[in-house]
Amino acid sequence: MCGIVGYNGKEKKSKEILIEGLKKLEYRGYDSAGIALKENNKITITKAKGKIKNLEEKLNENTTTLGIGHTRWATHGEPNEINSHPHQVGNITIVHNGIIENYKELKKELIEKKYEFKSETDTEVACALIDYYYNLELDIKKALAKFIDKVKGAYALGILVKNDDKLYSIRKDCPLVIGQGKTGNLIASDILAISNNAEKICYLEENTIAEITDKEVKLYNKNLEEIKPIFKEIPQGEYTTDKCGYEHYMLKEIHEQPKVFKNTTDKYVQNEIESLKKEMPDFKNYNKIHIVACGSAYHTGLVGKNLIEEYANIPVEVEIASEYRYKKNFYDENTLLIVVSQSGETADTLAALRKAKNDSIDTLAIVNVKNSTIAREAKYVLTTEAGPEIAVATTKAYSAQVATFGLIALNMALEKNIIKKEELTQILKEIKELPIQIENTINNCNYKEIANSIYERDDIFFIGRGIDYALCMEGSLKLKEISYIHSQAYAAGELKHGTISLVENNTPVIGIITEQNLKDKTISNIEEVKSRGAKTIIITNDNNIKNYDYITYLPKVHKILQPLLTVLPLQLISYEVARLRNCDIDKPKNLAKSVTVE
Numbered sequence: 001m002c003g004i005v006g007y008n009g010k011e012k013k014s015k016e017i018l019i020e021g022l023k024k025l026e027y028r029g030y031d032s033a034g035i036a037l038k039e040n041n042k043i044t045i046t047k048a049k050g051k052i053k054n055l056e057e058k059l060n061e062n063t064t065t066l067g068i069g070h071t072r073w074a075t076h077g078e079p080n081e082i083n084s085h086p087h088q089v090g091n092i093t094i095v096h097n098g099i100i101e102n103y104k105e106l107k108k109e110l111i112e113k114k115y116e117f118k119s120e121t122d123t124e125v126a127c128a129l130i131d132y133y134y135n136l137e138l139d140i141k142k143a144l145a146k147f148i149d150k151v152k153g154a155y156a157l158g159i160l161v162k163n164d165d166k167l168y169s170i171r172k173d174c175p176l177v178i179g180q181g182k183t184g185n186l187i188a189s190d191i192l193a194i195s196n197n198a199e200k201i202c203y204l205e206e207n208t209i210a211e212i213t214d215k216e217v218k219l220y221n222k223n224l225e226e227i228k229p230i231f232k233e234i235p236q237g238e239y240t241t242d243k244c245g246y247e248h249y250m251l252k253e254i255h256e257q258p259k260v261f262k263n264t265t266d267k268y269v270q271n272e273i274e275s276l277k278k279e280m281p282d283f284k285n286y287n288k289i290h291i292v293a294c295g296s297a298y299h300t301g302l303v304g305k306n307l308i309e310e311y312a313n314i315p316v317e318v319e320i321a322s323e324y325r326y327k328k329n330f331y332d333e334n335t336l337l338i339v340v341s342q343s344g345e346t347a348d349t350l351a352a353l354r355k356a357k358n359d360s361i362d363t364l365a366i367v368n369v370k371n372s373t374i375a376r377e378a379k380y381v382l383t384t385e386a387g388p389e390i391a392v393a394t395t396k397a398y399s400a401q402v403a404t405f406g407l408i409a410l411n412m413a414l415e416k417n418i419i420k421k422e423e424l425t426q427i428l429k430e431i432k433e434l435p436i437q438i439e440n441t442i443n444n445c446n447y448k449e450i451a452n453s454i455y456e457r458d459d460i461f462f463i464g465r466g467i468d469y470a471l472c473m474e475g476s477l478k479l480k481e482i483s484y485i486h487s488q489a490y491a492a493g494e495l496k497h498g499t500i501s502l503v504e505n506n507t508p509v510i511g512i513i514t515e516q517n518l519k520d521k522t523i524s525n526i527e528e529v530k531s532r533g534a535k536t537i538i539i540t541n542d543n544n545i546k547n548y549d550y551i552t553y554l555p556k557v558h559k560i561l562q563p564l565l566t567v568l569p570l571q572l573i574s575y576e577v578a579r580l581r582n583c584d585i586d587k588p589k590n591l592a593k594s595v596t597v598e
């Protein structure tokens, strides 16, 4: 994934701007970091293993007007200083986000041309290839045009060239934004990294070469024809990117959910049915829905499937994007493909979207990062109003996506006259009241005592039926990704077909029971594990359920809204367990917030 940033300015402050940008990009990877500062044709490279603060400790007061920086999520070669960026070969110094798929063949060809390599990275091979073409053409733009034709894979590059005071950049599949600021021009993987130093931004399109001086930005297509850059004001949001006094971004973002739910649903319920219809695509044409995404976004699709099938009576298939993009998809002109993504940059989800588009299938994207690649390429877009989500483990964006699926199911049910006016009015009333219930549930949840009783365990199970099983999937992932405890979500009725053999004395089993019509069935499954000594933790909206080790009672609301309350104790328990295990909650090991490689 990695994050890249670059600055070419009138003022000597590249080090400060690069470090500030890298700190904002650290959610994209934190295996190592490095910067290259250029002055009077001298390029000084500083790298460090681990977090940005390790790099800062190695830097002296020297700063320049031109530089590039990188924070790494290792794909090729272990996290160490040699493999960290920037990489320099001959006249060329680069930082890279993405994966060069044909780097092995390229490396072989370059070794035959007497190039030697210090690192195990695909990036150093890319750097050498650019140097090779540059020596051939003595023109960096011609060299980059050749590079674009030769290389397979995904990349966003920041490039410095000896004897040249310009900053260059190219991209394919990986995100890159160019910023125009008072003191200079910038590049970055994400607006957040440069929003303090740029007033206007422009998205670098695929296979486009950017040539950036401290005064202007020029763009060229790969035939080196000049293209006019379209700059626009940086969108100002109401959310801040600081912790507002919370110990971790994850806890802050959990507490932002009442506001996020209101902001995400407001535009659809302003004036009742009208806005619900107006703000959504016309779903009448579709008799089949495919939902495709990764990780937690995929889990929101499981909730979406349950609600759309129940309320709109349309068959829904939910698929993991990395599988969907390489399999037969059995869709046709009456199928709608819905992709879900917080970042809007997840490589597998983007590829699934592009595949369906190529097959002329209508696409709807539910995204949180407006102007992201997925948002820009989907036919229809529904943006969630969660604001910047910094913690790697998603919470508020997950809830905003679930809320949006609830409204899609409602809209479809309306279109098909399946839902009666009274029920709709009741739901719209509950939507207005839900922010309070979310707040109360967060503030009154007994998650600390539950976390205290399970944080030393090595295996934890989540069981539920129907929509509760979909919530179990998210609860289990949340716990795994930030506390490193192995956990598994299971359809409650499936446990006895094998996995129950793992349940022994005190094995924590978290049972979710909010589906009334499935309550008794789920209770009998919980009784099965209880009789084998499991520690039973129940999350339910039924106050009659009693006699388990721990019970978290939730307000009972309409089924379309219940998941937005059920997920809260799952998020809080995971957070507290990770805190008790002293885990790096906002930046779990081996993870990154936006997965821009396959």
Ligand code: AGP
Pocket (backbone or CB within 6 Å): 294, 295, 296, 297, 298, 340, 341, 342, 343, 344, 345, 346, 349, 392, 393, 394, 395, 481, 592, 593, 594, 595
């Ligand atoms: C969730 O906490 C993880 N960060 C991860 O599973 C995430 O949901 C997945 O990578 C998809 O990301 P996206 O929503 O940005 O596409």
